[in-house]
Amino acid sequence: MRPSNIELAFKKCKQEHRPALLTFTVSGDPNKKKSFEILKSISSYADICEIGVGHNCNTGDGKQIQDSTYRAIENGIKIKDTFAIVKRFKKTKNAKPVILMGYYNTIFQYGENQFIKKCKQVRVDVA
Secondary structure, three states, X not given: OOXXXXXXXXXXXXXXXXXXXXXXXXXXXXXXXXXXXXXXHHHOOOOEEEEEOOOOOOOOXXXXXXXXXXXXXXOOOXXXXXXXXXXXXHOOOOOOOEEEEOOHHHHHHHOHHHHHHHHHHHOOOOO
């Protein structure tokens, strides 16, 4: 079985004798267009990109992530928009592995099987 993009990223870092850099940004903050540009920009330095999927009750996150999430939600970000951002990003040259961070409620409301199917379609990475 072929190693995942995440495994390959960690393997590359290990071969280069350095820690992996995982960057994080909240999808849709400050808006959908800039969110994509931020992801593209930080990926230049990252080994893996983590994208936060907004939820209106993210009390388990720190203040910065909460504030960023609330801005994204106020600007109308939806899970379908996050998938569109990932899909567009994965088409860029040298796209890095992408993982999503969020709350199960978002997945449950979207539909578990539909969520997994959509992740595969837009090429969200898994270990």
